[in-house]
Amino acid sequence: PPGLQPGQDVVASVCCYCGTGCGVRIHTAGRRVIQVAGDPDHPSSLGKLCSKGMALAQTVRNDDSRVLGARWRPHKNGPQRPIALEAAFDLAADKLAQVIQSDGADAIGFYLSGQLLTEDYAVFNKLARALVGTNNIDTNSRLCMSSAVSGYKATLGADAPPACYEDLDSADTVLIAGSNMAYAHPVLFRRLAHAKAARPDMKIIVVDPRRTDTCDIADLHLAIAPGTDVALFHAMLNVLIWDGMIDARYIQQSTQGFDDLKRRIHEFTPRAVQDICGVAAEDIARAARWFGSANAALSLYAMGLNQSSSGTAKNATLIHLHLATGQIGMKGAGPFSLTGQPNAMGGREAGGMANLLPGHRDPANAQHRHEVAALWGVEALPSSPGHTAIDMFDAVLQGKIKVLWIAATNPAQSMPDQSKIRAALRKAEMVIVQEAFANTETLAYADLVLPAATWPEKEGTVTNSERRISRVRAAIAPAGEAMADWKLACAIAQRLAARIAPHKRALFDYPDEAAIFGEHARCTAGRDLDYSALSYAVLDAEGPQQWPYSAQTQGTARLYEDGRFPTGNRRARFMDVGYTPLAENISAQYPLHLTTGRLRDQWHTMSRTGLVPALTRHAEEPFVALNKADMRRFRLASDALVKVKSRRGHIILPARACDSVRPGQAFIPMHWGSGFIAGDGINALATSARDPISHQPELKHSAVGIEIPGYE
Ligand code: SF4
Missing domain, CATH: 3.30.200.210 (Phosphorylase Kinase; domain 1)
Incomplete structure (x- = not known):
């Protein structure tokens, strides 16, 4: 240039x-x-x-903040020692082969990450299902997006966000639910703020127990009690029906199940739910009327809906508002889930979750298994259900899973109920961790550490929230002996194949990332997300593209413009679902509702952003935010050290008075681990209670108590 x-x-x-x-x-x-x-x-x-x-x-580092070579632990509780990469691959293959032969394929578990590229996911998925022979493959996207997946599938028939970023510019009413997008998706937030500044008549409603920075552009903030979203959305739908703001023709032509839901929500009037939600009936009705009177109504939502023991119901009941008003499949409208991680979407497309196969297929469906087996050139795929994220660690504790292979994620810090997760990591016969950064807490539990390349050392693709596939390109060579995650997986897969199924060795003989993408893209042919016409050559020539993509029509900005859905009978479904309270209630001992969330300048467990002084300046240490009334109630001075305890663990950190949380609530940023906080990491407090359909844990709520250390 x-x-x-x-x-x-x-x-x-x-x-x-x-x-x-x-x-x-x-x-x-x-x-x-x-x-x-x-x-x-x-x-x-x-x-x-x-x-x-x-x-x-x-x-970008190539110093000791990186994992620069392989390490292994010869004895379970002994120290890790350096080992040559080739020897590390042999060790892993030997152990995997031994466990498969002695305990069966389901004694192996893979725990991946939305940080991985689609090509990494595709190789790991093939390795787990086609070579090892297990569906025990899941990802930290289970903690992040799985309720959005199940919500879309339950209502619209496919895991496919129907809107695009341009819709932020043209919506009349925007409902932001369970998302502090000012911190978590800042560039999208700024785009929305500009649209609002240009069109002051645009109405923005924020649904969040906290008054976050996202509320700065809101016309109405519904500060609901934690976990009461379903009651709120039912009440909004009730108003839409009562005020005649539904689109009866759309409901009749494009949906099913409306009458059953209508009967159920009859009692969910704003007056009836205002005490449940802690929001005035008038404000619930106002929000519903803004939504119902909009020419284009857009919903943006994220972890506040997903990280919940009723996450699927929360997603579905928000989507109901769009189906009842026909606010979907047109410019400026639609239920738009904002994905947390850079490639949570691509991982779903590649089938990198226990309940998915490539191309949005289902491992419980024999025809789908047969299709993928044929595409991969193997005889069959396993049919027994795989363990999802938390279940996988439970299975280790139960002695069912002996080897855990973890890539690009930090479960010792990021999973809820950390003492249980750490016990599982200690118990597994072998924990393989491939990781780029040397500061993650999970590395301490690894029996075998593999050096992984990271951004900007990798080639591949990612899919963002608006279904857009972009090329990730390597700008520099990997640090030390680090290799792309898919290359590490292939190196071990080929050795494992030589030990247990030599004819499958060639399955992992990829010349480069473009070949992996080509194989993966072919798996999408004929499916709702079909991008089988895409290749690196097309992406390099035409730029990032939104799926579904065909050579004739190119990418697709919006889905369901014809009012037809991928549900079999082509109708979207209203889900007949009731309101379920939080999994864990407050008590005299645990009187506060704790929620956790992101800070503007940090990412996940800070393995990268924690290296940058300019980013840590925004918030240099962890804290618990309490309302002034609770600071007085617990007789706390500002920055006093307090012990925050839940039924599972405790941490000690400073308390700060904060107007953004209401009395009876507490907020802790999610990023810090036990290296920074006395006690365990923040997620030691969190419950592993989970949604029955999505299996996503309720990371957004735990009941906690406050004590002054030494005075308890
Ligand atoms: Fe964009 Fe990255 Fe910021 Fe997300 S974190 S808004 S992808 S610059």
Whole structure:
């Protein structure tokens, strides 16, 4: 490109943090990344980046903050020692083969990450199901998006967000539920704020127990009691019906199940639910009327709905508002789930969850298993159900899973009920961890550590929240001996195949990432997300594309414009579902509702963003935010150290008075682990209670108590 000095280069790629999927340009000089800037040609972000994206260059390391080589632990409780990579691959293959032969394929579990690229997911999925022969493959997206998946599938028939980012510019009413997008999806938030500034008559409603920075652009903040979203959405639908704001023709032509739901929600009047939700009936009715009178109503939602023991119901009842009013499949409208991680979507497309197969297929469906087996060139795929994330760790504790293979995620810190997760990591006969950064807590439990390449050392693709597939491109070589996650998986898979099924060795003989993507894209042919016509060549020539994609029509901005859904009879479904209270109630001992969430400048467990001083300045230490009334109730001075305890664990950290939480509630940012906090990490407090359909845990709520250390 013009303006570059000799030895300098610019590579177009994608930010590795949130599901917004902003395009970046990585500037290099020699083998170093010298700058990362927004890519004005990327259609999802148009050159914009948030504070995390702008600091990306400062996270690129090849020092001891990285895992630069393999390590193994010869004795379960002994120290880790360096080992040659080839020997590490042999060790892993030997153990996997031994366990498969002695205990069966289901004694192996794979726990992956929405940080992985689609190509990594595709290889791991083939390794787990076609070579090992187990459906025990799941991902930290289970903690993040699985209720959005089950909500979409239950109502619209497919795991497919129907809207796109352009819809933020043209909606009349925007309902933001369970999302602090000002912190979690900042570039999208700024886009919405600009749209609101340009069109002040746009109505923005925020549903959140806390008054977050997202409320700064809200016309109405419904500060509901934690976990009461279903009652709220039922009451809003009740108002829409009562006021004649539903689209009877759309309901009749494009949906089913409305009459049963109508009978159920008859009693969910705003007056009836105002005490449940802690929101005035008038405000519930106002929100419903803004939604019902809009020319285009858009909903944006994330973890506040998903991380719940009734996450599927919360998603479905929000989607009901769109189906009842026909606010879907048109410009500026639709229920739009904002994905948390950079490639949670791509992982779902590749089938990297226990209950998915490639191309949005279902492992419980014999025809789907047969189709994928044929595409992969194997005889059959396993039919026994796989363990989902938390169940997988339970299965280790029960002695059913002996080997856990973890890639690009940090369950010792990020999973709820951490003492149980750590006990499982200690109990497993072998824990394999492939990881790029040396500071994750899970590494301490690894019996075998494999050095993983990371952004910007990897080639591949990711899919963002608006179904847009972008190329991730390597700008520099991997640090030390690090390798792309799919290469680590293939190296072990080929050795394992040589030991248990030599004819399957060639399944993992990929020349490059483009070949993996080609195989994966063929798995989508004829499915709702069909992008079998896409290839690296097309993506490089045409730029990022939204699925479904065909060579004739190219990408698809919005789904369901014809009012037909992938449900069999082509009708969307109203889900006849009631309101279920939180899994865990408060008590005299645990009198506060605790919720956790993100800070603007940190990402997940801070393995990258924690390396950048400019990012840690926004909040330098963990804290628990309490309302002033509760600070007085517990006789706390500002920044006093307090012990926050739940039924599962405790932590000690400073207390801060904060107007954003209501009396009786507490908030703790989710990012800090036990290395920073006396006691365990923050998720030691969280319950592993989970949604019965999505199996997503209720990370957004635990009952907690406050004590002053030494005075309990
Ligand atoms: Fe990266 Fe998300 Fe920020 Fe965009 S909004 S720069 S994808 S963290």
